[in-house]
Amino acid sequence: MSVKHALLALLEQEPMYGYQLRAEFERRTGTTWPLNVGQVYTTLTRLERDGLAVAEGEDGEGHLVYRITDGGRDEVASWFTTPVARTQPPRDELAIKLALAVTVPGVDVGTVIQQQRSATMAALQDYTRLKRRAADGTAGADGAERADLAWSLVLDSLVFGAEAEIRWLDHCEARLRRAAVEQGRDAARPTDAGTLPVGEAPARGTR
Structure with a gap:
């Protein structure tokens, strides 16, 4: 599962902070694959490092909000249009x-x-x-x-x-x-x- 691309797809809708992203992801997938909030923030840090998202400051409650960049939008578009590879299936x-x-x-x-x-x-x-x-x-x-x-x-x-x-x-x-x-x-x-x-x-x- 690509947590990176899932978070980018959510950020494409609107800027969010980590707990919001986790809640939205779990709401849409029925908590089938629960996310640890630490994993969410680690992924956001990598997205920012790679220029796919950027921290744009804190909201009124002190949450650090992230928004997607143009590069992130291109990444999401590519993800949605690229088939999931079956050449290296996950271990069953x-x-x-x-x-x-x-x-x-x-x-x-x-x-x-x-x-x-x-x-x-x-x-x-x-x-x-x-x-x-x-x-x-x-x-x-x-x-x-x-x-x-x-x-x-x-x-x-x-x-x-x-x-x-x-x-x-x-x-x-x-x-x-x-x-x-x-x-x-x-x-x-x-x-x-x-x-x-x-x-x-x-x-x-x-x-």
Whole structure:
């Protein structure tokens, strides 16, 4: 997640101070990815260093307010129009866990899959309840409706992600079952009488 670009996109609307930026970010994403206010101010310092934002002074309550620069606006425009790269996907802990589970002796991979599926199903149910709750909410002002739409899109992403993870877990389970069946067949397959291991001579009296 690019905190830098998210903060710039918010600053493009109006100047804000750190706590405002954090509150706006979490309001629009439904606190799905909470931000530490220290992280916000560290990012603002870097944005100022890079000429993408500038501190324009304190407001009446002593908050240091930042505004976006022309360079920052160009950066935001480029971010919105540039596809998210998939060449270096983020580390997926679940994929790594299963990849190791199938290679480490003594791990019950079936149990790993079942436990994860139960957890992901529970998360999917939570996301679905949140979507229903959001859909039942009353319409507010234009800004509130846009924030609700933003949160709804984030929920859609979480729902689709959970559904895809469940399908992938089902796929992994089916692959493991097929592999177990094939290994069982290989173990039960009789040795070809006409084939001898390399370096082993035929028994005396055979042709």
